[in-house]
Amino acid sequence: MHDAPNEIDRRRFLKRSASVIAFGATTFALPVAKAQESSTPSDDPMRVPGSLPRPYGERSPFEKQQRLGGAGPGAPHGWGTNTPNNFNSGTPIQDLHGIVTPSALHFERHHNGVPAIDPDHHRLLIHGLVNRPLIFTVKELQRLPSVSRIAFLECSGNTWDGWRDAQDVTVQDLYGLMSTSEWTGVKLSTLLETVGVRREATWMLAEGSDAAGLDRSVPLTEDVLNEAMICYGQNGEALRPEQGYPLRLFLPGFEGNINVKWLRRLKLGSAPFMTRWETAKYTELLPDGKAYQFTLVMEAKSVITYPSGQQQIQPGVHEISGLAWSGRGRVTKVEVSVDGGRTWQGARLQEPVLPKCHTRFGLPWRWNGQEAILQSRCVDETGYSQPTRQDLVKVRGTNSVYHYNAIQSWRIEPNGRIRNIYA
Amino acid sequence: MDGYGTSMPKRFLLCVGISAIALGCVLPGWSADENAAGYGIGKAATDEEIRAWNIDVSSTGEGLPPGQGTAKQGTQVFAEKCAACHGPTGTEGPKDRLVGGRNTLTTQKPIRTIGSYWPYATTLYDYINRAMPFYAPQSLSPDEIYSVVAWLLFQNQIIAQDIVIDAQTLPKIQMPNRDGFIPDPRPDVQ
Numbered sequence: 231m232h233d234a235p236n237e238i239d240r241r242r243f244l245k246r247s248a249s250v251i252a253f254g255a256t257t258f259a260l261p262v263a264k265a266q267e268s269s270t271p272s273d274d275p276m277r278v279p280g281s282l283p284r285p286y287g288e289r290s291p292f293e294k295q296q297r298l299g300g301a302g303p304g305a306p307h308g309w310g311t312n313t314p315n316n317f318n319s320g321t322p323i324q325d326l327h328g329i330v331t332p333s334a335l336h337f338e339r340h341h342n343g344v345p346a347i348d349p350d351h352h353r354l355l356i357h358g359l360v361n362r363p364l365i366f367t368v369k370e371l372q373r374l375p376s377v378s379r380i381a382f383l384e385c386s387g388n389t390w391d392g393w394r395d396a397q398d399v400t401v402q403d404l405y406g407l408m409s410t411s412e413w414t415g416v417k418l419s420t421l422l423e424t425v426g427v428r429r430e431a432t433w434m435l436a437e438g439s440d441a442a443g444l445d446r447s448v449p450l451t452e453d454v455l456n457e458a459m460i461c462y463g464q465n466g467e468a469l470r471p472e473q474g475y476p477l478r479l480f481l482p483g484f485e486g487n488i489n490v491k492w493l494r495r496l497k498l499g500s501a502p503f504m505t506r507w508e509t510a511k512y513t514e515l516l517p518d519g520k521a522y523q524f525t526l527v528m529e530a531k532s533v534i535t536y537p538s539g540q541q542q543i544q545p546g547v548h549e550i551s552g553l554a555w556s557g558r559g560r561v562t563k564v565e566v567s568v569d570g571g572r573t574w575q576g577a578r579l580q581e582p583v584l585p586k587c588h589t590r591f592g593l594p595w596r597w598n599g600q601e602a603i604l605q606s607r608c609v610d611e612t613g614y615s616q617p618t619r620q621d622l623v624k625v626r627g628t629n630s631v632y633h634y635n636a637i638q639s640w641r642i643e644p645n646g647r648i649r650n651i652y653a
Numbered sequence: 654m655d656g657y658g659t660s661m662p663k664r665f666l667l668c669v670g671i672s673a674i675a676l677g678c679v680l681p682g683w684s685a686d687e688n689a690a691g692y693g694i695g696k697a698a699t700d701e702e703i704r705a706w707n708i709d710v711s712s713t714g715e716g717l718p719p720g721q722g723t724a725k726q727g728t729q730v731f732a733e734k735c736a737a738c739h740g741p742t743g744t745e746g747p748k749d750r751l752v753g754g755r756n757t758l759t760t761q762k763p764i765r766t767i768g769s770y771w772p773y774a775t776t777l778y779d780y781i782n783r784a785m786p787f788y789a790p791q792s793l794s795p796d797e798i799y800s801v802v803a804w805l806l807f808q809n810q811i812i813a814q815d816i817v818i819d820a821q822t823l824p825k826i827q828m829p830n831r832d833g834f835i836p837d838p839r840p841d842v843q
Binding site: 240341342355356357362363364365366370371373374424425435437441442443445464481493494497500502503504505506510513515517519520521522523524525526527529614615617622623624625626628629 | 679683684692696697698702703706707708709711713727758759761765767770771772773775776779783784787790791792809818833834835836837838840841842
């Protein structure tokens with residue numbers, strides 16, 4: 231039994247040795263190079279040596295999922311013209327499994343490009359209403375007690391096209407501005423204890439060191455003080471540059487924009503600072519002309535990622551799969567309808583079910599080839615139910631731009647083609 | 654707008670207190686303050702260092718530097734540094750429209766501009782100083798910024814052309830949509 235494989239190994243070894251001898255010492259690296267290229271598929275991977283270890287891994291060349299470039303509400307998506315107008319990119323959530331987003335596919339939104347920062351030169355200043363203004367290096371922050379947490383991050387502009395007429399688009403077009411990572415860093419409260427916050431401090435300005443100098447006011451609520459983190463880690467390695475390398479603020483459950491990236495400064499104050507991003511932008515205009523301000527929490531929301539927009543399915547069994555999340559805590563229930571909301575069935579929640587984190591849900595289903603309208607709705611631990619589009623628009627109108635969280639409808643046409651609709 | 658977080662300080666102190674107790678278990682006998690010093694991490698920031706980093710301008714005008722400008726002086730600054738993206742009169746684009754749009758917020762096509770939407774004039778200084786022009790942020794002098802802020806306020810019919818904008822006058826400008834914002838009332842949909 232053992233002779234045959236050994237014989238093959240021996241013959242391969244001799245063949246390889248022969249080629250090295252034949253081509254001389256200068257070509258010694260050749261067999262190694264060939265082995266490294268062997269991710270090219272072979273007819274029988276059992277009959278060819280596989281590739282060697284490498285310093286930094288890459289996905290299989292068969293996997294082509296990409297982020298999708300975008301330029302704002304109503305603008306066409308894609309990478310055709312990668313100009314300063316292309317200021318975001320969306321995660322391909324239709325192709326992902328479980329809840330964690332690979333760092334390379336985490337959505338992006340930046341306001342004047344991704345800065346190139348040498349972590350050895352980066353500093354964080356904490357000052358304002360504190361007893362001891364301090365400057366920290368990244369390495370110093372990494373010496374303090376660390377915490378890790380798996381949580382979602384969603385741009386409050388995610389699904390902004392929901393405020394307009396329904397477009398025939400993919401779930402990535404509509405819902406791509408959200409991702410989930412394991413975030414690692416030091417608790418904000420640890421740093422605030424270190425600088426000694428004065429009692430009149432109720433707000434904190436967070437400022438990034440990008441070319442926009444993005445700044446946001448953070449209310450020092452109990453939730454913020456308990457949960458806010460200054461992060462240096464994402465999914466086990468350093469933050470990606472697009473995610474704020476080397477430091478970012480992370481406020482679980484809060485709208486993406488306030489999770490300031492490339493963090494360089496925290497200033498404690500006694501009132502909001504009224505920056506451009508919390509007045510001119512990231513406020514929600516209502517039908518009466520007034521606007522909501524400091525709408526920081528992302529309310530409960532869910533979406534079916536399979537089957538979803540522009541996909542094509544065949545009759546037969548499919549597991550309906552999707553994501554549900556709430557900035558107020560855990561998702562406690564997800565229900566799915568295949569008849570446009572007339573009847574609902576409870577979906578299975580896949581562990582882990584974490585607070586302020588994407589939760590994967592699933593429901594096996596047999597499609598009979600007739601028109602169907604798929605919907606999901608979720609409830610969070612506060613009892614809040616995801617609203618219908620009709621109910622949301624009744625209160626907020628259609629000029630809000632941000633914080634669209636209505637129930638999503640996908641229509642499956644008799645030919646199996648799936649379309650984004652309002653039902 | 655005055656109702657933000659008035660109950661926070663007490664809760665904040667409570668939280669710090671609880672944390673101090675938790676830390677006390679690890680480092681017995683130390684007060685919260687001593688604990689903090691106990692980490693021995695971080696360098697004391699000098700006044701000079703803080704001045705260099707402290708670029709924000711608050712809604713009360715704290716942080717505005719010396720300098721001044723008028724709309725007349727701002728005409729040239731805007732034409733040279735801003736018009737390429739925002740249009741010759743601040744209305745043409747292609748980037749954000751800055752002028753006009755009054756009385757459109759309740760329509761199907763609201764036009765959110767400095768004049769129609771922005772609640773504080775100080776935000777103009779904070780934002781232009783840190784982020785504009787887009788291709789060369791932080792390249793304008795305080796006089797240039799005050800001038801272009803004056804020009805934007807004049808174009809939006811908020812001030813007269815000869816008004817001098819500086820650290821004293823800017824925080825006193827009453828913006829048309831100053832009372833247009835309400836603190837987050839959600840959950841608002843059931």
